[in-house]
Amino acid sequence: MYKKLVYQSLGVAFAALTFSACKTPAVVEKTVNTPVPASYNNSQDTTNTAQVQWKQYFTDPYLSALIDTALQHNQELNITLQEIEVAKNEVRATKGEYLPAVGVRGAAGVDKVARYTNIGAMEANTNIDRDKEMPEPLPDFLVGAYATWEVDIWNKLHNANKAAVARYLSSVEGKNFMVTNLVSEIANSYYELLALDNQLAIVQQNIGIQTNALETVKLQKQAAKVTELAVRKFEAELLSTQSLQYEIAQKITETENRLNFLLGRYPQPIQRSTQPLIDMVPERMQAGIPAQLLQNRPDIKQAELDLAAARLDVKVAKARFYPSIGITAGIGFQAFNPSYLIKSPESLLYSLAGDLTAPLINRNAIKATYFSANAKQIQAVYNYERAVLNAYIEVANQLARNQNLAKSYDLKARQVEALTQSISISNDLFRSARADYMEVLLTQRDALESKFELIETKMQQMSARVTIYRALGGGWN
Incomplete structure (x- = not known):
């Protein structure tokens, strides 16, 4: 019952945000x-x-x-070849934006809670056997993995990658024209x-x-x-x-x-x-005939690819008015003693969360x-x-x-x-x-x-x- 209510609430929120955000200017x-x-x-x-x-x-x-x-x-030509490499790396970067990002994390530290705080006062007023007391200061050890992913429901990230590919191909045609x-x-x-x-x-x-x-x-x-x-x-x-x-x-x-x-x-x-x-x-x-210029001239093909990239940029900019969905997840082990890290499920921790965001007020930058x-x-x-x-x-x-x-x-x-x-x-x-x-x-x-x-x-x-x-x-x- 609770899950059904959550899903219904998310659905209503998504519909409301989509309706309000999809009003793109003409x-x-x-x-x-x-x-x-x-x-x-x-x-x-x-x-x-x-x-x-x-x-x-x-x-x-x-x-x-x-x-x-x-x-x-020729130095100018070699400079252009490096610009092509830059464009190729931009394609790689935009492709990574719509794929899930996964990383690992390790951390270690100590924590001393002040006595005159809510947590410190609670610990002072709790009668615990001496052999069961928490160490002070409290060590903390963590090892785990995390992942983040933006669900590309409007093809914003995919279109950005396609635009980068078009610009890369445009740079190649620019080199050919040179x-x-x-x-x-x-x-x-x-x-x-x-x-x-x-x-x-x-x-x-x-x-x-x-x-x-x-x-x-x-x-x-x-x-x-x-x-x-x-x-x-x-x-x-x-x-x-x-x-x-x-x-x-x-x-x-x-x-x-x-x-x-x-x-x-x-x-x-x-x-x-x-x-x-x-x-x-x-x-x-x-x-030959003039129509062959469209295939033979590198500057024309470069302009054509630049136009394709510009059209994709418009789609990317338009998608910014729509809601975006992000998912984050993590799993690992955490304990105050390193020997406890391998004890499961007591030291096991995991998380899974989703967020929904959409611009509603003051969209001047997006416009x-x-x-x-x-x-x-x-x-x-x-x-x-x-x-x-x-x-x-x-x-x-x-x-x-x-x-x-x-x-x-x-x-x-x-x-x-x-x-x-x-x-x-x-x-x-x-x-x-x-x-x-x-x-x-x-x-x-x-x-x-x-x-x-x-x-x-x-x-x-x-x-x-x-x-x-x-x-x-x-x-x-």
Whole structure:
């Protein structure tokens, strides 16, 4: 009868607390709106370059060695790997919260009760045989085990664990996105270094041409065909070109050190290909369809996992309005003499208790947490939509860039060919006094600038090949 009354009382209390606590405040929800276009250029070809592994995509052995070194020693990447370990431990911690906690306890002490207290007075007024009196002070020895468990009836703790798992997976995708960017940055710097090497070679070749031209002008001055002004102009142009080679050398040093930093090592020469950059032909890119970005881009998958975690956080925050049930239990042995600890059942003790708690008044802190969790969920929705939109625009931009750079390169190559031929023509005309020295100087300068621009355009082509590979989501697998 007594147990039935207790159970009924607990049931009524639970129902009352649940009814009063379940009045959660209303919030504005937002769903994801991410319709992506069906194609980039009305092409339904699903072949996607992003599926190619970076070792197969970058076939230059020197570049592959640099990337491989960076993936092992780059400090920022290694920092991110430790952040993944932190996220993994958070998953372990949240999982332990919804499992029972069991521990052991051992204790020993003495207790002297003051005579002028209720217990002390009772002992003083009790007539007990001398051999049956309690020791004073009273020793106390305890050994036992205890357990605590919060019954997760609203899935609060399980959802918190799922959110931690989602964040762990998000950190993994964040690492993959960092790998993609790292591979891209190394490849771009590598092609920039090759371009500088080619520009330096062009400058040194031009120095030889201008040196020969200067000697020719000096001979013509001796023959009274030109004045000292022409000699000085040619000499100044030669000095300007000679100075340019040191500017390029400085850029080479800085680019090498940028690569060394990405590789996590101190400055040292970068081994690289000696193949002329203009001989490199970018392979045709296959972008697939936009829907593949959702699977290939690590930043999109990271945003998606962050959104899933944020939605679970809202459920966790909402569950805080509901009653929680906790169970505690303990069992052990306690006695004032260690030899009595093994005597059972006299020294045996055990306990079992349950508690029911629910917020009723002044729930501002819980409401604030709930509203914040919902705001972060809406923020995560916008972040996911932005990641998808940004990925599509990046690919569209790089596809257009590839096409425009190819057309630009063809025109600049024809320009270089025309200006290179004009150098010989201007020199011949100058020797026969049918062109003045300024025409020769301007022709040489224009030819040098056009060769520089051609190398720059080729470097941009190679960079666009790298960038679209990153934009499609390649480089991390």
